[in-house]
Amino acid sequence: MAGGLAALLDDVATLTRAAAASIDDIGAAAAKASAKAAGVVVDDTAVTPQYVRGLAAEREVPIVVRIAKGSLRNKLLFILPAIMLLSQFAGGLLTPLLMVGACYLCYEGAEKVWEKVSGHSHGHGSDDGELKDEDTIVKGAVRTDFILSAEIMVISLNEVDQEPFVARLATLIVVAIGITVLVYGVVAGIVKMDDAGLRLSQQKSGGVAAFGRGLVKGMPRLLTALTVIGTAAMLWVGGHILLVGTDELGWHAPYEIVHHLEEPAHDATGAFGGVVGWLVNTFASAIIGLVVGAVLVMIVTLVLRLRKKKQPAHH
16 A cells, blocks of 8 residues: 555656656747747837827726737737647648748838838827727727737747647747736836836935936836837848748748858857857848838838829819
8 A cells, every 4th residue: 555655656756747847848948939039029018108108197007907918818819729720730831921920020120210210200109199098099009919919929839830739839828928928017117117207206315316317217218229129129030030931941042141141250259159140140130121121111102102192082
């Protein structure tokens, strides 16, 4: 009896270790997959605060929470089942689908660059002076999030597409929940940063008050920095996906050119070779992303102008 109990406990311990190892593997895979989607994550973080500008301070966090719930529904109820079916039964479509998403990233990045250069900004929020109700704000934000979430999930899936079905599913669930909590947790912190700074600025302690004033002044700079980093990351990630995707689909020239540029930089810089090689690859990918995005911006602009010309004039 004692021997049987010992054997049972040993089996339980073995299964526990195996489960713990699986959890570690899923966590590592989720971290790796999430890192590849960094460009979209930063852009998502930069975009969302614009939706709560102008709202009463006490409504900002509740609106962010509602948008976060919508984002999680996007990922778990709509995007996840679709891409899991795709990876299981039509895996060959994953690379082309990823490249389509990469083109969207390149377009978004190039459009932001063009808006900065030209001084014309379309923005994601409502800057037309109209007062929108909360439901309209949330619906608009969740619609925008759907596109960004889809790209995050597809990029993440591409990193674990060789894993068994259950491991892929578990990893993507972790990615969906983890990134949603991270993005909207940061967003909630950003939108309340100026309120916290305002309270601190009214304290009697000079150092605390100065810190509070710094928070208030720093928020616009933080949003600007997030936008710049997000734009650069979108161009880099989008360009790199296109670079690798074209190589996988049989057009090897672009990838080989970048690889040949990367090798001399890697070899010539000694201990920093890995970092310098990565920077060369990243810069080349960003240039590719900018070029592809610029072409797409021109095409979309031309199509919109033609459509506008065909519309009958209203008297």
